[in-house]
Amino acid sequence: MSAPAGQAVPLLLGLAIGPTIAAVVIGIVMVVAGIRLVTTDNVVHAAISLMGVLAGVAATFMLLGAEFLGWTQVLVYIGAIVVLFLFGVMLTRARLGEADLDAPVAQRWAAAGTAVLVFGLLTTVFVKVFGSAEITVVTGQAPREPGALTSPTTAADLAHDLFRDWVLPFEAVSLVLLAALIGAIVLARRDDREHTRPRVARPEIEVIDEEIGRGGET
Amino acid sequence: MTVNIFLILAAFLFSLGVYGVLARRNAVMLLLSVELMLNGVNIMLVVFGVMVGNLTGQVFALFVIAVAAAEVGVGLGLVLLMYRNKQHVNVDDADLMKG
Amino acid sequence: MSDYYENYLTIFLFVLVGLGLFGAMIGVARLLQPRRQTAAKLATYECGVEAEGDWWTQQHVRYYVFALLFVVFDIEAAFIFPWATVMGSIADAWAVLVEMFVFIGILVVALAYVMRKGLLRWM
Numbered sequence: 142m143s144a145p146a147g148q149a150v151p152l153l154l155g156l157a158i159g160p161t162i163a164a165v166v167i168g169i170v171m172v173v174a175g176i177r178l179v180t181t182d183n184v185v186h187a188a189i190s191l192m193g194v195l196a197g198v199a200a201t202f203m204l205l206g207a208e209f210l211g212w213t214q215v216l217v218y219i220g221a222i223v224v225l226f227l228f229g230v231m232l233t234r235a236r237l238g239e240a241d242l243d244a245p246v247a248q249r250w251a252a253a254g255t256a257v258l259v260f261g262l263l264t265t266v267f268v269k270v271f272g273s274a275e276i277t278v279v280t281g282q283a284p285r286e287p288g289a290l291t292s293p294t295t296a297a298d299l300a301h302d303l304f305r306d307w308v309l310p311f312e313a314v315s316l317v318l319l320a321a322l323i324g325a326i327v328l329a330r331r332d333d334r335e336h337t338r339p340r341v342a343r344p345e346i347e348v349i350d351e352e353i354g355r356g357g358e359t
Numbered sequence: 360m361t362v363n364i365f366l367i368l369a370a371f372l373f374s375l376g377v378y379g380v381l382a383r384r385n386a387v388m389l390l391l392s393v394e395l396m397l398n399g400v401n402i403m404l405v406v407f408g409v410m411v412g413n414l415t416g417q418v419f420a421l422f423v424i425a426v427a428a429a430e431v432g433v434g435l436g437l438v439l440l441m442y443r444n445k446q447h448v449n450v451d452d453a454d455l456m457k458g
Numbered sequence: 459m460s461d462y463y464e465n466y467l468t469i470f471l472f473v474l475v476g477l478g479l480f481g482a483m484i485g486v487a488r489l490l491q492p493r494r495q496t497a498a499k500l501a502t503y504e505c506g507v508e509a510e511g512d513w514w515t516q517q518h519v520r521y522y523v524f525a526l527l528f529v530v531f532d533i534e535a536a537f538i539f540p541w542a543t544v545m546g547s548i549a550d551a552w553a554v555l556v557e558m559f560v561f562i563g564i565l566v567v568a569l570a571y572v573m574r575k576g577l578l579r580w581m
Contacts (some may be wrong), residue, residue, distance in 0.1 A: 253380030
């Protein structure tokens, strides 16, 4: 947080000024993409705008020295979650340009009011509390103390923390993923049963028995 | 760098998410807006982590990313189910449980 | 100390140069090309069957299952990368090894579930 000794002159490229300009540029991109996301009439465009926002967030992470996290954002969010969204759009046939994408006008005004309120509240708190506090991102701490921030954070730095202090949450994440996968499949899969194939895994005689039995009942 | 650049940006993303969730009726749009909120929070976590000077914020953000994926998976599963039963994904019409 | 930013600045400049080259080539071609458009030139395919119907087609739900599996194992990969970088140097290497195999084991259960449900078969 405190300014390091050797950084008296703000060089244009690479040092103090550079990251700020980068932050502002990235911020503008994210704001534009985000506004487009919540106002567009086209679900596919919204998903693509989300991609812009996510790329901006990834760039922000890297700017803040969270290098591994930034690339994870690219890998998982842009690479996988947006793809999932696009599949969701394709599957639900959420018709493009349809009017029922948005809520009624009154509700939209209320939503805008709430959003402005939230933004105002958060911004006021941040400005009051942090004022013009500075962060120095690139510290380049050579010998690593456990738990302390090295910046930029490499995968190894993060792993030292992750596998020492956060073992239980880490295992819990895998359980959450397992539950989510099974849940989503149970929810989404039903029409596979409708035009289903015969189960090859079971012996044929069982299937025949079952059919005969069911035939007898009716 | 000033902390507040990032924090206000994060707050703006979060507010956009709030607006999107409240103002949209398409369920997929709702989920997209939730992602905006999650990303705003993620930026805040990382910034605060840098300010405090440890890695906890980044580890949290990593977990948030992983859980967000699970959330999208189940959420879109629900949306698909709704689409199959109703041929649309308008959340205002999903009022079977309404008294 | 600012090597970190300079590296990314280099990448950024590369991207800019790439975009600039792309734009220049397309732009010059656009400026120089003669433009005489006939119906045959504007057809979608020079030869082949014309596409029919709506461009928007309903996809099958089974694609969604594959997308889900992809997401799950993508996240697994995102956790395995940091793990792989420290396995050689971390203090309790055996404990960390077991941790990761428990993690992978739980996700293998997911894969086994999907396989048992027959969702991996393309039918």
